[in-house]
Amino acid sequence: MIIAVTNQKGGVGKTTITINLSAALAILGYRVLTIDMDPQGNSSDGMGIETNTLDDTIYDTLVNDVPLSDIILPHQLDNWAIAPANISLSGAETELASDITRPFKLRKALRSEAEKYDFVLIDSPPSLGILTVNAIVASNALLVPIEPNSYALKGMSMLMSTILKIKEDLEHYTSFLGVAVNMFDPSITLHSSVTKTITEYFTSRKVFDTIIHRSRKIPEAEMHGQHIHAYAPQDEAARHFMDLAKEVVEKNNER
Numbered sequence: 271m272i273i274a275v276t277n278q279k280g281g282v283g284k285t286t287i288t289i290n291l292s293a294a295l296a297i298l299g300y301r302v303l304t305i306d307m308d309p310q311g312n313s314s315d316g317m318g319i320e321t322n323t324l325d326d327t328i329y330d331t332l333v334n335d336v337p338l339s340d341i342i343l344p345h346q347l348d349n350w351a352i353a354p355a356n357i358s359l360s361g362a363e364t365e366l367a368s369d370i371t372r373p374f375k376l377r378k379a380l381r382s383e384a385e386k387y388d389f390v391l392i393d394s395p396p397s398l399g400i401l402t403v404n405a406i407v408a409s410n411a412l413l414v415p416i417e418p419n420s421y422a423l424k425g426m427s428m429l430m431s432t433i434l435k436i437k438e439d440l441e442h443y444t445s446f447l448g449v450a451v452n453m454f455d456p457s458i459t460l461h462s463s464v465t466k467t468i469t470e471y472f473t474s475r476k477v478f479d480t481i482i483h484r485s486r487k488i489p490e491a492e493m494h495g496q497h498i499h500a501y502a503p504q505d506e507a508a509r510h511f512m513d514l515a516k517e518v519v520e521k522n523n524e525r
């Protein structure tokens with residue numbers, strides 16, 4: 271299963287979910303590849319990679335056709351690998367401008383690589399530009415993190431129209447795996463009501479049962495370049511990501 275973790279809104283947890291869900295799946299014994307498609311390189315940083323010293327990154331795969339296998343780095347956790355990004359990726363949009371195959375770059379790069387993994391997770395930037403389009407076109411499932419505030423639904427409708435456009439214009443169909451509610455705070459009444467609205471809107475089948483609560487350990491772990499299961503295995507968030515991983519596995523088995 272190739273999962274694009276996407277939402278054009280920044281700060282909703284795309285990177286956090288990409289890292290910690292990848293780690294949970296690897297801990298469960300699945301072979302996982304995480305692809306960083308954000309020029310900010312946050313998921314590479316969060317996996318403990320020194321991004322500014324890298325020779326080749328996902329940029330070289332997208333722009334210079336360097337095979338994905340040449341840029342992939344192992345993680346110290348068994349079965350987990352990463353295709354890293356750094357700021358060079360911000361040049362990809364303009365450099366690919368004259369390339370008519372540009373929406374399909376990542377999809378093509380993954381063709382010979384995806385079969386080596388049980389799950390590929392793609393982190394995407396907070397925009398609906400060519401990098402996000404590449405992430406969606408390379409995927410066969412979408413996971414959309416949201417923060418349950420009043421902007422959540424508005425952002426979703428923009429994302430939905432992009433997905434529809436990709437389906438029509440590029441004839442690429444990717445299934446909607448689910449919305450993952452993140453940064454939930456039970457003491458904020460609005461969070462509960464927005465979560466309820468979202469569940470009704472998407473139907474409960476399309477919203478993960480696991481709700482990831484706000485945890486102060488999450489930003490701390492990221493700052494240390496670690497996933498939550500290594501940094502704070504006892505924290506509630508570690509359990510949430512493990513539960514989310516099990517739901518993803520279940521949905522994958524149902525396909």
Ligand SMILES: Nc1ncnc2c1ncn2[C@@H]1O[C@H](COP(=O)(O)OP(=O)(O)O)[C@@H](O)[C@H]1O
Nearest residue numbers: 280281282283284285286453483484485488489
């Ligand atoms: N469940 C959570 N609890 C606490 N902090 C979180 C949680 N999810 C994300 N964060 C923090 O919020 C910020 C934005 O999250 P991030 O995953 O980088 O969002 P995005 O990739 O969508 O921009 C980061 O500093 C991250 O550490």
Ligand SMILES: [Mg+2]
Nearest residue numbers: 284285308312
């Ligand atoms: Mg991010």
